[in-house]
Amino acid sequence: MMADQPHYVTRGSASHSQLIGITQRATPLTVVWTGEQRVRFSDFQVNEIAKDGNVVRLRSIGMNDEPTSQQPLQEKTEQISEDKAPKVEASNEIQTPEAIPAEQKMEISPEEFAALASLVNEKFAQDLVKLFNGDEDAGGQKVTSVSSGPLEDKSKRGQIHGEVRRIFKSRLETSTDDTGAITATKVPLRKGKKRNRGGRGQPDDKPTGEYLHFTLYKDNRDTMDAVNQIARMLRIKPQSIGYAGTKDRRASTAQRCSVRYMRQRALAGTNSKLWGIATGDYEYRDDPIHLGQLLGNEFVITLKNCKVVGESTDTPISTRLETMRTQVQAALDHMAQHGWINYFGHQRFGTYDIGTHQIGKLILGNKWEEAVKALLSYDPEIAAKAAAGEIPSEAMKRDEYARHHACMLFLTGKDVGKAARIMPGRYTAESCILRHLTRMGTGSLKDYAGALTHITRGLRSMYLHAYQSHVWNHVASRRWELHGDKVIAGDLVISDTDDAAPPTAEKDQDGDEIVNPGDEADDDAIRARPLTDEEAASGRFTIHDVVLPSPGYDVRYPDNDIGRFYEEFMGREENGALDPHTMRRLRREFSLPGRYRKLMHRFLATPSLEMRLYSDDTEQMHPTDLDIIKSAGSDAARGGKRRRDGPDDEGANKRTKTEGGGEDISHAEANGNADAEPPAAQDSAAEPDKIAAVVKFQLGSSAYATVTLRELMGDPPEQAPSDKPAKGTTDDAAT
Structure with a gap:
């Protein structure tokens, strides 16, 4: 039975961690302690770290008066007041493809034409040029779409998609239908009304790049939901918005996104229409943001009602605070210096009774019907x-x-x-x-394999990756249990040679391959090699150089007892009775190349810890990006008409009209009463009687925050059955 849940989220119990292979730790703990996460969703803050190492923060909301980032924040915030905020529709009109003047018509080079013709035929190549230039067909009708005819070779179709994008500079959009035929259409331009879009005293909003990059800030919304809401307001497909990775739902997060053929003013107009979402810091670029295009994430996590397991409540609160501060800081310092086992976190394995790794096991075992029924449990x-x-x-x-x-x-x-x-x-x-x-009808009810292949590629890969992660966790625990941080012969390290290797697969936000993509990647695959006895004993390599493979057909396994453990563990009946050396399947969609993952992970920057006393669980301990912006603009806003520039509790339960004349669901309806943010505590004279810890750290893109917290806090005691999270709730956070 699913019961109503409290606001806070507890960590998975030790027994659950053991089921997914998380059994070891590298950090010696003198105390095990507990704390409540996400009493407020702003207790869990995530800011993306870009590839250049800069932490993404929302610094302004909406449009700026001047094309510079040196203004005070309050000036930036004021630019989209209720009276002056432009309507989305005004700058989001669709310009239908029109005939291009002769002097602007495109003539592709003979080499590019030959490349297109060799992949399909000359007619299709000619039709693509006509489509781009807005020419007429033999009947005098303007060409609006062209088709290649059925193509069975999936890799060739992937090449065609890539070549069309490259040659026509992403102005033609291609798709594949059920027959394998590729259809190309022209991407409509977006234009505003023929007037100065900048308004009085504001510059013209003239795009200087194909993509508009922006910072997406969200409260208590998952990334896909936020993207879908923005896309609906802009009347575009959600796929038009790119992002590097998904962020937690019950959190305050900031990340960079991109959208093609969009003006700043159109995007800024959505800020007043969506709860829990704000956009700003706009910038035009020539390239989009792709999945996996991030260095990592910065976390600021507040843990409330912290207690040392087994400590007497009779101990004075000040003494308990100092004890915890000393012990927790020591553990954090050890983690910063030595690192911890780079486990895949609970989120990787789903939140239902049947884990995603169990579904992946059934798929890899060709048990199609069982896999479908598990998905529909x-x-x-x-x-x-x-x-x-x-x-x-x-x-x-x-x-x-x-x-x-x-x-x-x-x-x-x-x-x-x-x-x-x-x-x-x-x-x-x-x-x-x-x-x-x-x-x-009844004729297709038993096509279980076909049903699984019709799941979107990203989701299908998720189940297979979950099984790989399940194996990896258990192998990592075995490696640490037997050998600790000692480097041994047969351990794998990344090869520094330039051996020829096939291209890597397209990656998701965790750095894993999206199974069976088009052949469009440019980088060479990473290779690993085993250490010799002499190398292992030389001291040249440390535990931070050691990698372990997730099972696949394109990886090498350790040349020692750990390599043999892959065979023994995967061969067990409860693990699918699979062979790690035969990971190809007749259906390419279910073939796994595998990848290498560092055994250990370390912080990207020096972590910090603040421990303090408090009395009210609703107190906010650390400001969000939005809080900082509002604080900077509070003096200017005082006495004037207040509006909701971004996510706010005020008016959160009001209904709003949608573009189509319908109603948006309210904050409370979308999330349920149990998910509504409790009001922030006001100044209170109550005597502080609780301990809070505010931990700040940076993790790489494939590391998990709750794995980090487990290393810092220890395994929590077993939960009573009535306290276990309900099916479908989440208790983890991945970067």
Whole structure:
């Protein structure tokens, strides 16, 4: 039964950690302590770290008066007042493709034309040029789209997509239909009304690059949800907005994003229309932001009601504070110097009873039907309530109930057609499966393998990567248990030779390959080699040089007892009875190349710790980016009309009209009452009787914050059954 949950989130218990292979630690702890995370969602702050090492922070909201970043923050914030904020529609008109003047028409080089013709044929190459130039066909009609005809070779299709983007400078958009044919259409230009877009005293908003880069700040929203909301307001596809990685939902986060063919003023106009989201710091660039294009993330995590496990409550609070400060700082210093095991965190394995790694195991074992049924698993009690019409009022819970109801209808065979119709679209994997299995009535109900291949590539990869991560965690624990931080013969290190290697796969935000992408990557694959006895004993290599592979067909395994452990562990029946040396599958979508991951991880910068006494759990201990902006602009705003420039508690439960005339769901409806941010504590004369810890650290892009906290705090005691998080809730944070 799913119970209402408290605001705060607790860490996974030791037994759960053991199930996913997290059993060892490199940091000696003299005390184990606990703390409540995310009493306020601003207790968990995440700021992206760009490739150049700069931490992304929201410094201004909306448009700037001047094209400079040297103004005071309050001046920047004032530029989008309620009266002057432009409407999104005014600067987001679609310019349909028109005939291009003869002097501007494109003539591609003979080499580029030959490259296109060799991939398909000359006619398709000619048609693409006509499409780009807005020419007419033989019937006198303007060419609006062209098709290649069916193409079976998926790698060739990937090359065609890449060449069309390159040659026509991303002005032609290509897609593949069910027959394998590639269809190209012209990307419409966006233009504003024919007037000075800058307004009085403001510069013209003339794009100087194809992509508009911006900082996305969000409170209590996941990245995909924020992107979808912005895209809906701008009337574009969510895929048009690029980002380097997804950030936590129940948190205050900042990250860089990009959107193609968009003006600053159009994007700024969304700030007054969306709760929990703010954009700013606009800049035009020639290139988009891609997944994985980040160095890491900076975390500021507040842990409240901190207690040492087993410590008497009779000990004076001041003594407990000093004891914790000394012990926790010592552990943090040790981590900064020596690092910790680079485990994959709980988030990697999902939050339902059946973990994502278990689904990946079934897929790799060719157990298609079992994998589909595992994906469609449901809670009978919730499904029964939904069937009886006992539907919650909160939008998110309504969707959750609908999911359980749909899965029940399908798996019991009561009404498979209705199951596909009522499955909420935000459950992407389940929706893809049900649509595929019911597309031909009863004739397609058993096409389980086909249903799995119709799941989006990113989601499909997630299940397979989860199994790899499950194996990696257990191997890493075995390696540390047997050998600790000693380098031994047969350990793998990254090769520094220039051996020829196939291209790497497209990466997700965690640095993992998205399985079976188009062949468009440029970098060479990373190779590893085993250390000899002499090298292991030489002292030239440390534990921070050692890597472990996730199982795949394109990796090498350690040449020692750890390499043999891969075979023994994966060969167990409960782990799929799989062979790490045969990771290719007849279906390419399920073949895994594997990758190397450092055994140890270290902070990117010196971490910090603040421990203090407090009395009210709703007190905010560390300001968010938005708090800093509002604080800087408070003097200017005092006495004037106040507006909600960005995420705010004020007015959060009000309904707003959508572009189409409908209503947006309110803050409370979208998240449920249990997720609403508690009001911040005011100054209180109450005697401080609790301890809070504010920890700040920077992690690389594939490291997990909760793994870091576990290393710092120790394994929490086992939770009572009534305290365990409900199915579908999250208790982890990955970078």
